[in-house]
Amino acid sequence: MLFLNSRSDLFTSELLNLDKQAVRMIVGLQTGHWDLNNHMHNRLLADDDLCRFCLEEEETTVHVLCQCEGLARLRLRIMGEPYPSPCSFMEEPLSRLKAFINESGLRAFL
Numbered sequence: 001m002l003f004l005n006s007r008s009d010l011f012t013s014e015l016l017n018l019d020k021q022a023v024r025m026i027v028g029l030q031t032g033h034w035d036l037n038n039h040m041h042n043r044l045l046a047d048d049d050l051c052r053f054c055l056e057e058e059e060t061t062v063h064v065l066c067q068c069e070g071l072a073r074l075r076l077r078i079m080g081e082p083y084p085s086p087c088s089f090m091e092e093p094l095s096r097l098k099a100f101i102n103e104s105g106l107r108a109f110l
């Protein structure tokens with residue numbers, strides 16, 4: 001689990017107020033147990049583990065949320081930074097993370 005180990009009571013409160021599908025998206029993305037190519041490839045459900053947005057790096061949670069060139073503009077618009085650190089996601093409202101997931105198209109792969 002990448003981001004869950006130091007979340008706050010605010011995170012818990014926000015999570016409890018989301019619908020079931022949103023909770024699944026956020027927890028799945030944060031734990032890496034989601035339809036990212038890295039996870040799908042490890043489960044032999046994808047031909048490769050390359051990022052669908054840049055086709056250059058392994059598609060992991062950290063890559064998608066923090067490093068991918070193909071998602072930098074979207075992160076800048078939603079999160080205020082093109083390349084945030086993984087730790088900064090622990091401080092973001094879940095509504096921003098949910099917006100990022102939806103607008104990036106990651107949700108379409110659920």
Ligand SMILES: [Zn+2]
Pocket residue numbers: 051052053054055056057063067068069070
């Ligand atoms: Zn990428």
